[in-house]
Amino acid sequence: MSSTVLEVRNARKTYDVTRSRRTERLVAVDDVTLRVEAGETVALVGESGCGKSTFARAAAMLAPLDEGEVRWSGELVSGLRRRQLRTHRPHTQLVFQDPAAALSPRMRIEEILAEPLHIQGRGVEGAADLLDAVGLDRSLGRRLPRELSGGQRQRVVIARALALQPRLLVLDEPVASLDVSVQAQVLNLLSDLQAERGFGALLIAHDLAVVSSVADRIGVMYLGRIVEEGPAEEIIANPRHPYTRMLVSAVPAFSPSERRDRVPVAGDPVTPWAGLPGCTFASRCPAVTSLCHDRVPEPRPHAGVRVACHHA
Amino acid sequence: MSHTLVIDDLWIEAGTPERPQVLVRGASLTVPRGGVVGLVGESGSGKTVTCMSSLGLAGSGVRITRGSVRLLDTELVGADAATMSRVRGGVVGTVFQDPLSSLNPLQRIGTQIAEAIVLHRGGRAAQHRARVVELLASVGVPGPEQRMRAYPHELSGGLRQRVAIAIALANEPALLVADEPTTALDVTVQAQVLEVIRAATRSQERSALIVTHDFGLVAEIADRVAVMYAGQIVEEGPVDEIFDSPRHPYTRGLLASRPTLEPGRRRLAAMPGRPPAPGQWPDGCSFAARCASATPQCGEAPPVRTTPNGWSRCWLPAGPTLEVVR
Numbered sequence: 001m002s003s004t005v006l007e008v009r010n011a012r013k014t015y016d017v018t019r020s021r022r023t024e025r026l027v028a029v030d031d032v033t034l035r036v037e038a039g040e041t042v043a044l045v046g047e048s049g050c051g052k053s054t055f056a057r058a059a060a061m062l063a064p065l066d067e068g069e070v071r072w073s074g075e076l077v078s079g080l081r082r083r084q085l086r087t088h089r090p091h092t093q094l095v096f097q098d099p100a101a102a103l104s105p106r107m108r109i110e111e112i113l114a115e116p117l118h119i120q121g122r123g124v125e126g127a128a129d130l131l132d133a134v135g136l137d138r139s140l141g142r143r144l145p146r147e148l149s150g151g152q153r154q155r156v157v158i159a160r161a162l163a164l165q166p167r168l169l170v171l172d173e174p175v176a177s178l179d180v181s182v183q184a185q186v187l188n189l190l191s192d193l194q195a196e197r198g199f200g201a202l203l204i205a206h207d208l209a210v211v212s213s214v215a216d217r218i219g220v221m222y223l224g225r226i227v228e229e230g231p232a233e234e235i236i237a238n239p240r241h242p243y244t245r246m247l248v249s250a251v252p253a254f255s256p257s258e259r260r261d262r263v264p265v266a267g268d269p270v271t272p273w274a275g276l277p278g279c280t281f282a283s284r285c286p287a288v289t290s291l292c293h294d295r296v297p298e299p300r301p302h303a304g305v306r307v308a309c310h311h312a
Numbered sequence: 313m314s315h316t317l318v319i320d321d322l323w324i325e326a327g328t329p330e331r332p333q334v335l336v337r338g339a340s341l342t343v344p345r346g347g348v349v350g351l352v353g354e355s356g357s358g359k360t361v362t363c364m365s366s367l368g369l370a371g372s373g374v375r376i377t378r379g380s381v382r383l384l385d386t387e388l389v390g391a392d393a394a395t396m397s398r399v400r401g402g403v404v405g406t407v408f409q410d411p412l413s414s415l416n417p418l419q420r421i422g423t424q425i426a427e428a429i430v431l432h433r434g435g436r437a438a439q440h441r442a443r444v445v446e447l448l449a450s451v452g453v454p455g456p457e458q459r460m461r462a463y464p465h466e467l468s469g470g471l472r473q474r475v476a477i478a479i480a481l482a483n484e485p486a487l488l489v490a491d492e493p494t495t496a497l498d499v500t501v502q503a504q505v506l507e508v509i510r511a512a513t514r515s516q517e518r519s520a521l522i523v524t525h526d527f528g529l530v531a532e533i534a535d536r537v538a539v540m541y542a543g544q545i546v547e548e549g550p551v552d553e554i555f556d557s558p559r560h561p562y563t564r565g566l567l568a569s570r571p572t573l574e575p576g577r578r579r580l581a582a583m584p585g586r587p588p589a590p591g592q593w594p595d596g597c598s599f600a601a602r603c604a605s606a607t608p609q610c611g612e613a614p615p616v617r618t619t620p621n622g623w624s625r626c627w628l629p630a631g632p633t634l635e636v637v638r
Contacts, residue, residue: 233575252528
């Protein structure tokens, strides 16, 4: 039996940007629909500016959507007032890229871990257990964040996120700022905690290799839209969208014997100004046709995968 | 065999002379003529300070206390400012992680490339126009004649890094030094810039030293690899041998802990612990505290064991190496 901990439907988020004294509208997230079930990790991958972090913030109700719905564990939370939302907040917790910025430099680790419990009016006795849960020595509770390494700080952030036993964790590039040897530790820790506690996870990342080791499902975002979404195995082994193929091909060789010719990677992402017709990937796509410039491709099912491409 | 760069027993420290902080302990590294060497390590390992200090580019307070850096026929340790200025941008071209901070935001990129040529070859910027266009085209900047009039902020990150590479290549350097050249870029753009660097190092006349934390970049581009840990190079050898049969346990752990692109959730082979910070290095093997194969002997400084094509700094007996656990 599974239960949906996050459901976002038809999310749209735009920003007004002033360019040369003219205000133009930038579409950061465009008609994105995504679900996360309890116990599963759904990864959103894409390059900078594709809207993945904006989507994560909207899913965590940190930034309101222009259009669309956000449901946490079946309950509609988009549109709620701050005060109403507060009773739902414990269910959804966040972990960001830079743990140094996410921890108050003046608070001891034990205070940091007790704070969410305190705010929600729960007993703070469990704070020390949280250190055990993330594999940190209890003696670190007396320390300040600056006395910890980057990997230890990220463990503290994860511990704090777990304090209220959330059903959903939103993780925005949780290992991108960590050293390679520490990345693997944190990814394993997240997997173990998920197996124990059964939370659903929305993982935002740019690194397809990182994602492939922890994700059950993967959504690939390009300029505000999910261009392909489905089971992680299928996305990695049989990428159908030309952009996904480009991303897979761009992952560096694992060893020198795998140096290879790649799908030619052309161009840079364009800026997704509102009102651009057609497929946003058309300007970089090796398989582009005139149809791609005229019509936005709607997501269509292919063997359990949704692909938004006229030619998939 | 001729070498472009020979770093020999380089010691680097920072801090005050009364309370020095050792950053690099006797690094030795050779970049053969035409070869591409990857210097790999995690943050704090000393990889960047080794390459920056060698070129006289380390920050104030960072000093070389011992050792030698020979670039072709020139000794760089203790060289005067005039020599270093002639070397940098001339015999050596450098590319850094963040192109936005290495380009002048107020100058057109064509002017900046021309300036690099004028500094070393003389003449006026306008005389080098054709060369600037040629350089921009060679690093894959589309429409070079128009783009040379652009300012850095008008270009994407990938194009900016191409411009930085064009400047590094402006005077046909014998050695290209690139410090994390693709780290700040998007994944698909990384692959593009990688191809540009690969093309720039294809010539037998040009060597390269690529400093990176990313074994993927090394796998793509390097002929030889040096792995740095806690201020020391712990292993050096041909890229195929390092990847197929790494000798040092740290190299093995680092290679094994990388996430692979493959279907299916799985545990990664994580190394326990973390690298010790400068100032916390133990007397013996600095990796011993994290090493699964450590013995009491590892409390003493490990010997350098040579292999047919490289060497490693470890007490573990030579001979067949352990399987790499993926």
